[in-house]
Amino acid sequence: MSESIVIIGAGQAGCQAVESLRKEGFTGPITMVGDEAYPPYQRPPLSKAYLLGTFERPRLFLKADNYYAENGCALIVNTTAKAIHRAERIVELQDGRKLPYDKLLLATGARVRKLNCPGAGLPGIHYLKTIADVDGLQAVFQPGKRIAVVGGGYIGLEVAAVGAKRGLDVTVFEAMDRLMARAVSPQLSAFYADEHKKAGVKLMLQTGVEAFGGDGKVEWVRAGGLTYDADIVLVGIGVIPCEELAVHAGLGCEDGIVVDQNARTGDPHIWAAGDCTRHVGREGHAIRLECVQNAIDQAKHAALAMVGRHKTYSEVPWFWSDQYDLKLQIAGLARPTDTLVLRGDPANRKFAVFHLRDGKVAAVEAVNAAPEYMIGKKLVAEGKPVDAAKLADTSIPMKTLG
Amino acid sequence: MVQKYRVIFIEDSGKEHAVEVAEGWSLMEGAVKHLVPGIDADCGGACACATCQVYVAPDWMAKLPPKSDMEETMLDFAPDVTSESRLSCQVRMTAALDGIILKLPKSQH
Ligand SMILES: Cc1cc2nc3c(=O)[nH]c(=O)nc-3n(C[C@H](O)[C@H](O)[C@H](O)COP(=O)(O)OP(=O)(O)OC[C@H]3O[C@@H](n4cnc5c(N)ncnc54)[C@H](O)[C@@H]3O)c2cc1C
Numbered sequence: 001m002s003e004s005i006v007i008i009g010a011g012q013a014g015c016q017a018v019e020s021l022r023k024e025g026f027t028g029p030i031t032m033v034g035d036e037a038y039p040p041y042q043r044p045p046l047s048k049a050y051l052l053g054t055f056e057r058p059r060l061f062l063k064a065d066n067y068y069a070e071n072g073c074a075l076i077v078n079t080t081a082k083a084i085h086r087a088e089r090i091v092e093l094q095d096g097r098k099l100p101y102d103k104l105l106l107a108t109g110a111r112v113r114k115l116n117c118p119g120a121g122l123p124g125i126h127y128l129k130t131i132a133d134v135d136g137l138q139a140v141f142q143p144g145k146r147i148a149v150v151g152g153g154y155i156g157l158e159v160a161a162v163g164a165k166r167g168l169d170v171t172v173f174e175a176m177d178r179l180m181a182r183a184v185s186p187q188l189s190a191f192y193a194d195e196h197k198k199a200g201v202k203l204m205l206q207t208g209v210e211a212f213g214g215d216g217k218v219e220w221v222r223a224g225g226l227t228y229d230a231d232i233v234l235v236g237i238g239v240i241p242c243e244e245l246a247v248h249a250g251l252g253c254e255d256g257i258v259v260d261q262n263a264r265t266g267d268p269h270i271w272a273a274g275d276c277t278r279h280v281g282r283e284g285h286a287i288r289l290e291c292v293q294n295a296i297d298q299a300k301h302a303a304l305a306m307v308g309r310h311k312t313y314s315e316v317p318w319f320w321s322d323q324y325d326l327k328l329q330i331a332g333l334a335r336p337t338d339t340l341v342l343r344g345d346p347a348n349r350k351f352a353v354f355h356l357r358d359g360k361v362a363a364v365e366a367v368n369a370a371p372e373y374m375i376g377k378k379l380v381a382e383g384k385p386v387d388a389a390k391l392a393d394t395s396i397p398m399k400t401l402g
Numbered sequence: 403m404v405q406k407y408r409v410i411f412i413e414d415s416g417k418e419h420a421v422e423v424a425e426g427w428s429l430m431e432g433a434v435k436h437l438v439p440g441i442d443a444d445c446g447g448a449c450a451c452a453t454c455q456v457y458v459a460p461d462w463m464a465k466l467p468p469k470s471d472m473e474e475t476m477l478d479f480a481p482d483v484t485s486e487s488r489l490s491c492q493v494r495m496t497a498a499l500d501g502i503i504l505k506l507p508k509s510q511h
C-alpha cells in the first residue's frame with residue numbers, strides 16, 4: 001500500500017507542497033485540511049489590488065477549482081485540525097474525524113497579532129489576513145471615511161496607499177521613529193514617508209496607540225496622549241506563527257516550529273513549511289520569514305525531503321510591496337550594521353539601496369528598479385566581493401555588475 | 403457574461419493545451435486556471451519573479467501591447483530569453499488575442 005500524506009493548512013505553502021509532491025513523483029493519497037472557507041489563495045493582493053477593487057476574487061485562488069481532485073488531493077476546507085497524535089500518527093479534526101498519516105506537513109501559517117489596549121474589542125476595528133477580513137473592511141472602506149491605520153509596516157502602509165487612492169482620510173500611527181523599521185533601511189523609510197505625505201496620508205511616528213473608544217463602535221483613537229476621530233481602524237502590527245498544534249504534540253517550537261534545512265521537525269514523520277516555521281537560514285542562524293518566497297521554496301524542499309530526497313534550503317529570501325505606483329523589491333536579509341550604498345536618486349522615484357557586509361552584497365532594496373533588484377539578488381546568492389563605487393555609479397549599467 | 407477567448411499553450415515537449423481565458427485576465431492566469439504546466443508564477447502576477455515567461459510568435463507579438471519598463475527589465479533576467487519572450491502575467495486577454503499561440507520554456511528557473 002502506498003504511503004499517505006496529510007497537510008495541515010491550505011495556504012501558499014500547503015498548495016505548493018501538493019504541486020511539488022506530485023512533481024517529485026509521490027503517487028499516494030494526499031489530504032489537505034484548511035480552516036478557511038476557501039481553497040488556497042494568494043494573500044499579497046489582499047492589501048493591494050483586491051482592496052482597491054481592481055482584482056476580482058476568483059483571481060486570488062492559486063489553482064483551478066478542479067486542480068486538487070485532478071491531482072489526487074482531498075481538500076477539506078472550513079475545518080480546523082485540533083490535535084496531532086504522534087504515537088498513532090493520526091491528525092484529529094475539530095469535527096471528530098481522524099486522519100491517519102504516514103507523513104505529515106504542517107503549513108499552518110501565522111495569525112495576526114492583536115492589540116489588547118482598552119477598547120480593542122470594539123466593532124469597527126479590523127485586521128487584514130484573509131479574504132473574509134477584506135470583505136468585512138470593504139463594506140466600510142469608502143471615500144471620505146476617516147481610517148486610523150495602526151502600524152507603519154508593509155500591510156498598514158499598503159492599506160494606507162489604497163485608502164488615499166480611494167479618497168479616504170488616512171492617518172497612520174507607528175510606535176517606532178520610522179516606517180517599516182523592522183524591514184528596511186532608514187533611507188527607504190524616509191522615502192516612503194515622503195511619498196505617503198504627498199498622497200495626503202498623515203503620519204504619526206513615535207506614537208503608540210493607547211486606547212479606542214466609541215458608542216457601540218469605534219469612534220476615536222487615543223495615541224501619544226491625544227484623541228483622534230476615526231470611522232474605521234485597521235491594525236497591522238505583525239503576526240504570530242500558528243504553532244499550537246506542534247507545541248501540544250511536543251515538537252520543538254521557538255516562536256515558530258523549529259525545522260532544519262530540509263524542513264524536518266524533530267519527528268521523522270513530520271515536516272513544516274511557510275510562515276509557521278523557524279529555520280536555519282543561509283547565513284547560519286535561526287530565522288522566521290513571512291513571505292511568499294519562503295512558503296514556496298520551503299514547501300518545495302519539504303516535498304523533496306518527504307519523498308526521500310534532500311536538498312539544502314538556501315534560497316535568497318525575496319519580497320515585494322506595492323504602494324502607489326512604487327514597486328519595492330527586496331532580496332536578502334539586511335542587518336543594521338551593514339554598509340549602505342545608494343544607487344540612483346530617490347527624487348527620481350527609481351533607486352536602490354545595497355547592503356554591503358564584508359565587501360559583499362547581503363541585501364538589496366530596489367524601488368521601481370528591477371535590474372538593481374535582479375542583479376542584486378544574484379550578487380547576494382553568489383556572495384562575490386563587489387566594488388561599492390561601481391555599484392553607486394549609475395553610468396555603469398547594472399547588467400555589467402552581475 | 404464575461405467574454406472568453408481561446409489561447410493555445412504549447413509545452414516544451416510539444417504537448418498542446420487549448421484553453422479559454424476570460425477577457426481582462428492575464429495569459430498567466432489562463433494557464434494556471436486550466437492546469438497548464440510550465441508556468442510557475444511564483445509572485446502571482448506582481449511582475450516580481452520572472453517565472454511566467456512564454457514565447458510569442460512574431461505575428462502575434464505585433465498584436466500585443468508593448469512591454470512596460472518593468473516587464474522589460476524583469477524579463478532580462480529570465481532563463482533562455484529570446485526576442486519572442488514575454489511575461490505572461492503582464493499580458494491581458496482581449497478580443498485581438500483570440501486564438502493566440504504561446505510556447506512555454508523548458509524551465510522557469
Ligand atoms: C495582507 C497580506 C499581504 C501580504 N503581502 C505579501 C507580499 O506582498 N509579498 C510576500 O512575499 N508576502 C506577502 N504576504 C505574506 C504571505 O502571504 C505569507 O508569507 C504566505 O501566505 C505564507 O504562506 P503559508 O502557507 O505559510 O501560510 P498561509 O498562506 O497563511 O496559510 C496557512 C493556512 O493554514 C490555516 N490553518 C492554521 N492552523 C490551522 C489548523 N489547525 N487547521 C486547519 N487550518 C489551519 C490558516 O487559516 C491558513 O489558511 C502578505 C500577507 C498578508 C496577510
Ligand code: FES
Pocket residue numbers: 430442443444445446447448449450451452453454476489490491492
Ligand atoms: S508571475 Fe511573477 S513575474 Fe509574472
